[in-house]
Amino acid sequence: MKVLVTGGAGYIGSVTTEMLCDAGHEVTVFDNLERGYRAAIDSRAKFIQGDLRINTDILTAMADVKPDAVIHFAAYIEVGESMNIPIPFFENNVSGALHLLEAMVANDVKKLIFSSTCATYGTPERIPMDETLSQHPESVYGESKLMCENLFKWAKKIHGLNPVFLRYFNAAGATEKYGEAHKPETHLIPLILQVPMGQREKIFIFGDDYDTPDGTCIRDYIHIRDLAQAHILALEPEIEGAFNLGNGDGYSVKEVVEVAREVTGHPIPAMLEPRRAGDCARLVSDSAKAKDVLGWKPEYADLHSIVESAWSWHQAHPNGYED
Ligand code: UFG
Numbered sequence: 001m002k003v004l005v006t007g008g009a010g011y012i013g014s015v016t017t018e019m020l021c022d023a024g025h026e027v028t029v030f031d032n033l034e035r036g037y038r039a040a041i042d043s044r045a046k047f048i049q050g051d052l053r054i055n056t057d058i059l060t061a062m063a064d065v066k067p068d069a070v071i072h073f074a075a076y077i078e079v080g081e082s083m084n085i086p087i088p089f090f091e092n093n094v095s096g097a098l099h100l101l102e103a104m105v106a107n108d109v110k111k112l113i114f115s116s117t118c119a120t121y122g123t124p125e126r127i128p129m130d131e132t133l134s135q136h137p138e139s140v141y142g143e144s145k146l147m148c149e150n151l152f153k154w155a156k157k158i159h160g161l162n163p164v165f166l167r168y169f170n171a172a173g174a175t176e177k178y179g180e181a182h183k184p185e186t187h188l189i190p191l192i193l194q195v196p197m198g199q200r201e202k203i204f205i206f207g208d209d210y211d212t213p214d215g216t217c218i219r220d221y222i223h224i225r226d227l228a229q230a231h232i233l234a235l236e237p238e239i240e241g242a243f244n245l246g247n248g249d250g251y252s253v254k255e256v257v258e259v260a261r262e263v264t265g266h267p268i269p270a271m272l273e274p275r276r277a278g279d280c281a282r283l284v285s286d287s288a289k290a291k292d293v294l295g296w297k298p299e300y301a302d303l304h305s306i307v308e309s310a311w312s313w314h315q316a317h318p319n320g321y322e323d
Pocket residue numbers: 077078079117118119168169170171186187188189191203204205206207217218219253276279283
């Protein structure tokens with residue numbers, strides 16, 4: 001298929017582009033490189049530099065490429081940042097989605113795979129979390145993603161769009177070529193690995209008074225390859241609706257630090273800090289629907305293999321993509 005990938009220079013977009021190319025798809029990446037990296041774009045993909053906030057950028061790209069499907073990653077993603085700068089967040093994530101939609105409708109492109117998040121649920125009513133939970137986001141980030149889902153649902157009713165919402169839990173790990181390099185980095189696993197890399201002295205644990213067995217927050221870490229694979233499966237024309245993507249296993253912050261100590265052989269000192277605003281105690285996926293309907297089979301579910309792959313990538317790319 002001819003696939004247009006917005007945000008293909010970012011973390012999840014780069015790996016999905018790599019795996020789409022491996023699977024023989026013809027990929028064009030559309031990215032403004034504000035937070036992504038040129039070096040993260042697979043050399044087999046075409047690249048168009050453009051900004052979704054400028055509607056002519058995406059209108060022109062869509063008309064040039066005329067894709068069979070769009071995979072839409074391009075967005076701001078940091079929960080904490082979203083609470084400090086809500087207006088640029090809504091502008092980038094929601095007006096970007098509107099311009100994308102306008103360009104898809106103008107060019108009669110129906111298939112859309114949207115990078116959504118478990119943050120659209122807010123604090124869940126039950127664990128593990130399936131797609132029938134009500135969505136009541138507790139951050140501007142989660143709200144912006146839910147607003148996009150709603151835009152796309154209306155476009156389904158009115159314009160016959162075929163949207164798929166992939167609601168991710170915590171993406172982690174790397175392929176040999178592409179890994180996690182946010183600027184600035186705020187995610188747990190890459191920050192932990194900066195300690196054995198000699199780039200920071202210790203890791204801070206944000207709160208140990210949550211209602212969990214060791215008091216630290218529990219998350220469901222999913223290997224980036226498995227996440228990318230779900231996008232490829234979702235390209236099938238009959239697939240539509242929402243899918244939660246996680247392993248169904250929760251690991252506490254302390255457990256993740258311990259696994260990283262085992263993988264790296266480094267003591268990784270940890271220091272307790274107060275809670276970080278906006279963190280839920282426990283987010284764990286029920287991904288039975290993705291397994292049944294998409295035929296999705298996570299292959300790297302074990303946290304050791306996830307951290308090992310991240311560790312290999314960071315050792316090979318000590319400065320991320322900024323070499
Ligand atoms: N944490 C620490 N110390 C750190 C960094 C993180 O203790 O230095 C803790 C956080 O408080 C949280 C856990 O580690 O409890 C995971 O934090 P991340 O920042 O790695 O990930 P989040 O769960 O906050 O958010 C990520 C993505 C979101 C996505 C969400 C889905 O950033 O885009 O996963 O769960 F919505």
